[in-house]
Amino acid sequence: MNAVFANIFTLANPTRFRRVARPLLWMTAVTAVCLFVWGLYLALFASPVDYLQQESVRIMYVHVPAAWLSLMAYSSLAMAALSFLIWRHTLAGLYIRAVAPVGAAFTATCLISGSIWGYPTWGAWWVWDARLTSMLVLLFLYAGIIALADAFDNREKGMKAAAWLSLVGVINLPIIKFSVDWWNTLHQPASISSFSKIAEPALHSSMLTPLLVMAGAYLCLFIVLAIVRTENEMMVRRAENNRVRGSVNG
Amino acid sequence: MNLLVATLTRDMRLGLRRKSQIMMAPIFFMMIVVLFPLALGPDPVVMKLAAPGLLVVAALLAALLPLDTLFRDDCDDGSLDLLMLSGSPVSFYVFGKVSAYWLLTSLPLLIVAPVMMLVLNMPISMAIPVFLALFPVTWLLNLIGAAGAALALGTRPGSVLLALLLIPFYIPVLIFGAAALDLTRNGVNAGAPFILLWALLALTLPIVPLVTAAILRGLRE
Numbered sequence: 455m456n457a458v459f460a461n462i463f464t465l466a467n468p469t470r471f472r473r474v475a476r477p478l479l480w481m482t483a484v485t486a487v488c489l490f491v492w493g494l495y496l497a498l499f500a501s502p503v504d505y506l507q508q509e510s511v512r513i514m515y516v517h518v519p520a521a522w523l524s525l526m527a528y529s530s531l532a533m534a535a536l537s538f539l540i541w542r543h544t545l546a547g548l549y550i551r552a553v554a555p556v557g558a559a560f561t562a563t564c565l566i567s568g569s570i571w572g573y574p575t576w577g578a579w580w581v582w583d584a585r586l587t588s589m590l591v592l593l594f595l596y597a598g599i600i601a602l603a604d605a606f607d608n609r610e611k612g613m614k615a616a617a618w619l620s621l622v623g624v625i626n627l628p629i630i631k632f633s634v635d636w637w638n639t640l641h642q643p644a645s646i647s648s649f650s651k652i653a654e655p656a657l658h659s660s661m662l663t664p665l666l667v668m669a670g671a672y673l674c675l676f677i678v679l680a681i682v683r684t685e686n687e688m689m690v691r692r693a694e695n696n697r698v699r700g701s702v703n704g
Numbered sequence: 705m706n707l708l709v710a711t712l713t714r715d716m717r718l719g720l721r722r723k724s725q726i727m728m729a730p731i732f733f734m735m736i737v738v739l740f741p742l743a744l745g746p747d748p749v750v751m752k753l754a755a756p757g758l759l760v761v762a763a764l765l766a767a768l769l770p771l772d773t774l775f776r777d778d779c780d781d782g783s784l785d786l787l788m789l790s791g792s793p794v795s796f797y798v799f800g801k802v803s804a805y806w807l808l809t810s811l812p813l814l815i816v817a818p819v820m821m822l823v824l825n826m827p828i829s830m831a832i833p834v835f836l837a838l839f840p841v842t843w844l845l846n847l848i849g850a851a852g853a854a855l856a857l858g859t860r861p862g863s864v865l866l867a868l869l870l871i872p873f874y875i876p877v878l879i880f881g882a883a884a885l886d887l888t889r890n891g892v893n894a895g896a897p898f899i900l901l902w903a904l905l906a907l908t909l910p911i912v913p914l915v916t917a918a919i920l921r922g923l924r925e
Binding site: 539587591594595597598601602605606608611614618619622623626 | 859869
């Protein structure tokens with residue numbers, strides 16, 4: 455365990471982070487493009503239509519991975535928040551600033567695509583179902599984190615406050631996950647929930663494969679955005695420090 | 705424990721000196737309640753449906769509005785820094801603060817709540833359920849609000865930031881509070897939401913002062 459921590463911590467050094475992140479960035483960017491092309495082809499052309507939902511089932515390939523990634527982004531945010539508050543790695547704080555808007559975008563994608571999917575299948579753009587409501591709360595949480603991180607004159611303070619808020623907001627993740635089991639309302643329970651279900655999937659492989667490919671594509675997209683935006687935050691910070699240093703030196 | 709009592713008595717004394725401010729929260733609460741019949745129309749059927757949720761929403765907004773100032777005075781005059789330096793348990797200070805705040809802003813609200821309940825066409829027999837629901841609701845709003853106020857301490861005053869931070873965390877309180885009143889009014893067994901409200905209170909009461917204290921400490925350094 456300590457070895458793992460030691461390895462992660464060496465990455466907390468911004469220069470070392472860049473040295474690792476650069477090649478990783480290109481690899482994931484290329485993978486993302488390939489997976490998107492393949493996944494979208496499978497999702498839009500090669501996969502069968504649903505006997506009940508007809509063509510609208512294809513929204514699933516956009517909707518479900520966005521939902522997964524919005525939760526994953528939040529989990530990573532919370533872990534970064536923890537390491538920022540405990541070990542004070544500035545990089546983790548920058549990661550929070552960088553990733554919160556990405557997570558918010560995935561959440562919004564999930565809500566909007568779900569809404570477009572809901573209209574033909576449920577007959578309404580929006581229902582006050584537990585899953586939908588808790589996802590909406592997730593979007594609000596992201597909005598709160600983004601706003602809080604920018605609300606302080608002191609950037610460090612803003613990152614710290616945002617880290618606290620992301621930690622406290624973790625309470626919403628299990629609520630989202632189990633909302634479909636705890637409240638028996640309109641949104642269907644998870645089809646892909648455990649390894650036993652992967653052995654005997656509730657989803658036929660003709661639909662499962664495009665879904666997983668799209669999920670991989672989303673994941674790569676997320677990594678690309680996270681790296682680019684974190685590097686961007688690093689550069690903004692460096693520029694600000696230089697400006698301060700310049701004004702001090704006259 | 706001394707710190708709790710000291711904070712409580714000091715804040716009570718400070719609050720009671722500004723008598724007009726004590727009336728602000730309940731009057732604001734009444735005004736919000738009055739807005740809804742004016743907007744939705746005074747139809748008794750609509751009022752019957754809307755009243756339980758409306759009372760809780762009004763309580764939520766009334767609790768939210770003055771929260772901004774909870775730690776601000778202590779922060780501005782430096783007593784918060786002195787408290788941190790003294791090494792006293794900040795969580796007791798937080799709990800004293802929230803208690804005083806509840807007594808000053810939420811207790812008057814609970815007193816006027818039965819009146820507003822009648823304004824919304826609820827039967828008088830609802831007075832006790834309204835109290836039993838709004839009591840934990842206001843405590844929860846204030847406790848969670850304290851953590852939010854600690855987070856937003858040091859930002860520019862008077863922004864909507866605090867509302868943005870807190871409303872996601874207020875949603876469960878709102879749901880269970882409104883459900884408790886709604887089920888009771890319909891004569892259905894409302895045990896579950898009432899129990900959940902009180903259970904939430906039992907959960908947040910010990911945790912939130914600790915979290916708030918940690919946030920205050922973390923952001924003061």
